[in-house]
Amino acid sequence: MTPFLRFFSTLLLALATLFAGVAPAHAQLKEVPELKARVTDQVGMLDAAQRDRLEAVLADYEAKTGSQIAVLLVKSTEPEAIEAYSIRVTDAWKLGRKGVDDGVLLVVAPGNPSALRRLRIEAGRGVQGVLTDAKSKRILQDIIAPHFREQHFYEGLVAGVGAIATVLNQEAFPAPARTAEQEREYVSGKYLFFFLLFLMSVLMGTGVVWGIGLTRRRYKASGNSPGEFIVGAIIGGILSGGGRSSRGGSSSSRSSSSSSGGSSFSGGGGSFDGGGASGDW
Amino acid sequence: MGSITHKIARTWRHATSSGAEARRAFPETTLRAIAQAIDAGERTHRGEVRLIVEKALPFEDAWYDVTNRQRALALFADHGIWDTEDNCGVLIYVNMAEHKIDIVADRGIDRKIDAATWQAVCRTMTAGFKNGHFHDATLAAVAQVNDLLHQHFPAGGERANELPDQPIML
Numbered sequence: 001m002t003p004f005l006r007f008f009s010t011l012l013l014a015l016a017t018l019f020a021g022v023a024p025a026h027a028q029l030k031e032v033p034e035l036k037a038r039v040t041d042q043v044g045m046l047d048a049a050q051r052d053r054l055e056a057v058l059a060d061y062e063a064k065t066g067s068q069i070a071v072l073l074v075k076s077t078e079p080e081a082i083e084a085y086s087i088r089v090t091d092a093w094k095l096g097r098k099g100v101d102d103g104v105l106l107v108v109a110p111g112n113p114s115a116l117r118r119l120r121i122e123a124g125r126g127v128q129g130v131l132t133d134a135k136s137k138r139i140l141q142d143i144i145a146p147h148f149r150e151q152h153f154y155e156g157l158v159a160g161v162g163a164i165a166t167v168l169n170q171e172a173f174p175a176p177a178r179t180a181e182q183e184r185e186y187v188s189g190k191y192l193f194f195f196l197l198f199l200m201s202v203l204m205g206t207g208v209v210w211g212i213g214l215t216r217r218r219y220k221a222s223g224n225s226p227g228e229f230i231v232g233a234i235i236g237g238i239l240s241g242g243g244r245s246s247r248g249g250s251s252s253s254r255s256s257s258s259s260s261g262g263s264s265f266s267g268g269g270g271s272f273d274g275g276g277a278s279g280d281w
Numbered sequence: 282m283g284s285i286t287h288k289i290a291r292t293w294r295h296a297t298s299s300g301a302e303a304r305r306a307f308p309e310t311t312l313r314a315i316a317q318a319i320d321a322g323e324r325t326h327r328g329e330v331r332l333i334v335e336k337a338l339p340f341e342d343a344w345y346d347v348t349n350r351q352r353a354l355a356l357f358a359d360h361g362i363w364d365t366e367d368n369c370g371v372l373i374y375v376n377m378a379e380h381k382i383d384i385v386a387d388r389g390i391d392r393k394i395d396a397a398t399w400q401a402v403c404r405t406m407t408a409g410f411k412n413g414h415f416h417d418a419t420l421a422a423v424a425q426v427n428d429l430l431h432q433h434f435p436a437g438g439e440r441a442n443e444l445p446d447q448p449i450m451l
Contacts, residue, residue, distance in 0.1 A: 189284075196289065276391075277384045278403065
């Protein structure tokens with residue numbers, strides 16, 4: 001082995017060890033933060049009040065439509081480009097409903113060099129039909145970026161989220177799931193109603209059978225004994241009293257609603273619901 | 282639980298109302314008078330007025346907390362009151378079991394007549410209904426609507442009747 005070759009191989013070895021040491025450092029990608037809130041701010045772009053307000057807007061939107069929008073603010077996504085990073089985040093966070101895939105993630109990385117880009121909208125599979133790449137780009141460039149240029153981060157995010165929501169509203173997604181409590185109430189209320197209906201029919205059936213028995217006995221006795229007459233009158237009273245009391249109920253509701261007469265008022269505002277008025281008596 | 286008992290009470294009230302009350306409040310003579318008033322009014326303006334009296338909400342609607350206004354909007358759609366030349370349909374919806382009245386006016390009218398004016402028409406009816414004057418209060422309200430429409434949408438000569446004038450009893 002010539003001295004040159006020896007030198008060369010040593011150099012190769014040295015380079016290899018050097019790269020072996022450096023390569024893991026390159027693989028050290030920015031880690032995905034834990035999903036704790038709809039707004040994750042690792043930069044401190046928003047103050048606490050702004051973050052809470054944005055969080056509330058997003059939570060409200062999710063409660064109303066079922067679609068999930070999350071906002072992630074990180075310092076930078078280096079060494080990855082923002083697209084690669086946001087994909088990893090959405091893989092981990094699994095935004096949107098299962099099967100519907102209606103989650104949207106807005107990532108902002110203000111520390112990124114422009115080659116790795118600073119803004120990204122990641123749309124779930126279910127919303128890609130309406131929130132197309134072109135639309136996402138328009139939202140980023142025309143709506144969010146102008147605010148950010150003026151250092152108005154909160155305004156930019158609110159406007160961006162609003163634009164995303166507007167776009168999502170064009171698609172009819174399944175209604176939001178009932179919360180556990182609503183579901184319980186709905187189910188138990190339904191059963192209770194049918195149980196009462198059943199109870200009622202049983203009571204009525206018994207009353208009818210009893211009534212038939214009474215008339216038969218009356219025929220046999222051929223003549224009303226005062227005792228039977230009283231029982232008959234009681235049954236009759238129960239039956240007609242039921243009718244009367246229900247009517248009484250409606251008249252009492254009349255008097256109670258008259259105090260609020262004309263107060264229930266809905267102005268409309270829908271597209272075909274032009275105008276009009278409401279009132280009760 | 283409060284909301285469930287309320288729900289059951291409401292559903293029960295609507296499911297058990299017989300329609301006798303509605304027939305008593307709006308007998309044949311009243312219905313004829315209303316139809317005539319609507320017909321006469323529509324000769325002077327371009328609007329299309331319809332009255333729907335319903336004894337109670339359908340079972341499903343009562344159970345699922347459908348409001349009187351939502352029911353009125355559904356009927357506005359079902360009976361094609363939206364489908365008029367000048368978007369001038371007006372629905373007066375009375376629900377007997379609910380004790381409520383809703384007036385729905387189409388787009389064309391909404392541009393010219395504001396909500397407060399409609400509320401006044403509504404009050405004419407509710408005030409009369411409270412005292413049991415169904416006939417007079419309804420005719421007074423129809424007359425008010427006719428006046429309003431005549432002011433804002435006067436008829437320019439002969440026009441076809443786009444919707445039937447006969448009140449609907451459901």
